[in-house]
Amino acid sequence: MKATRRDFIKTSLGTAAAIGFPTIVPATVFGQKAPSERINIGAIGVGRISRGHDLPAIFKYDGARVIAVCDLDATRAELGKQFVTDAYTKKLGKPYDAVTVYHNFHELLANKEIDAVVISTPDHQHAIVAAAAVRAGKDVYLQKPASLTIAEGRYLSNAVQATGRILQIGSQQRSWKQFHRACELVRNGRIGEIKHVEIGLPGDPSGGDPTPMPIPQGFNYDAWLGSTPVVPYTVDRVMPPKGFDRPGWLRIEQFGAGMITGWGAHHVDTAHWGMNTEYTGPVEIWGTAEFPKTGLWNVHGKFLTHARYANGITMDISGDFPNGIKWYGTEGWIFVTRDEMTTPTAGAGQPAKIEPLMASNPKILDSVIGPNEIHLETSSEHHANWLDCVRSRKQPLAPIEIGHRACSTCLLHHIAMKTNRHLHWDPERERFNNDKEANAMLSRSQRSPYTFEQSSWI
Structure with missing residues (x-):
């Protein structure tokens, strides 16, 4: 990540008060590219949708790395860590041991090395977790539906617009x-x-x-x-x-x-x-x-x-x-x-x-x-579109x-x-x-x- 974007994160409106310590990932883990050139991602909720859809999609892109997982179930959290570790070990051809486990998503959001989060929680948690994430300066990929209620959806949309974060809804x-x-x-x-x-x-x-x-x-x-x-x-x-x-x-x-x-x-x-x-x-x-x-x-x-x-x-x-x-x-x-x-x-x-x-x-x-006719925006893959927009700061395909x-x-x-x-x-x-x-x-x-x-x- 470039310094200008780091400065933007620091000046985002609102931060989540949380307890936790940042995880420093050695540059050697990523080979020739330093972490500053990659988007560091935390996965919040590592159950069925995360394992079957969101995480495998993120794994495909060299410009991103999942460095943290969070789940309220300790067993699932550890399985999530193993799932990420195994995927990157296979992808990189060498042991990958750079995944931190959290059980409180606010602690994950306090990690300043994390640039963005993928939220794959049950529906009733979507808006509240996403609102905390954008206030903490994180960009968000949020599984649909956006909210449990219409009022929560309006609250979240206003929060995203106020903080200037990039949020992609999982309308793939x-x-x-x-x-x-x-x-x-x-x-x-x-x-x-x-x-x-x-x-x-x-x-x-x-x-x-x-x-x-x-x-x-x-x-x-x-x-x-x-x-x-x-x-x-x-x-x-x-x-x-x-x-x-x-x-x-x-x-x-x-x-x-x-x-x-x-x-x-x-x-x-x-x-x-x-x-x-x-x-x-x-x-x-x-x-x-x-x-x-x-x-x-x-x-x-x-x-x-x-x-x-x-x-x-x-x-x-x-x-x-x-x-x-x-x-x-x-x-x-x-x-x-x-x-x-x-x-x-x-x-x-x-x-x-x-x-x-x-x-x-x-x-x-x-x-x-x-x-001269209407040409709708195209995207080869939904998570890729989100990652591109995290870098460019353009609106994603499903804002x-x-x-x-x-x-x-x-x-x-x-x-x-x-x-x-x-x-x-x-x-x-x-x-x-x-x-x-x-x-x-x-x-x-x-x-x-x-x-x-x-x-x-x-």
């Missing part, structure tokens, strides 16, 4: 070719004027055992609950004590809204990119949903929600649509999804792969975007305000599910019109000391 579909291509075609009118959008999401099962269990040794469960209320520990409420299978917290409203934000944050962001509504949201939202009546897992089940934007475009979101985004225009439609998506074959019961990019007329997909607007739109659909009535939203004020009950759902009280205002804990 923006860096996938078919999503970029689909949005560019839609934005350039290849299907005419956009009238309607359908978004299909996967579902979550009900169930889960609520029976209280002893808290595993070495796991700071109180800090894991964070700002949310104290409830008894059970494996199905948290994550598997061994392995990195999909955790139960994803299916509990205390920690997130379910698939409406889990996958919805990706697909709504893509829809907004094509609709050119990335910095706003709908003005009307309504719909219905089924919620489990028994068991621990209580996020939405089958649902259908609707929205209308100020420009007249309508949006439907449901688990009954194919997983992906479909724009309908006056002259056709375009559908996009991920490469690995499948759907049951009628009658056979065998999964069939969905084409990742389709159109009402296949010729649409071959259309050439002219030099916080865009991530907040995608997340807040998903949360609006969730509030419509919960209230079961037609809601009117003001995207400028970020308030419902004349609806006290719905406005009360824009925020949640935060349990001390895990709040935005309280800067450290032990």
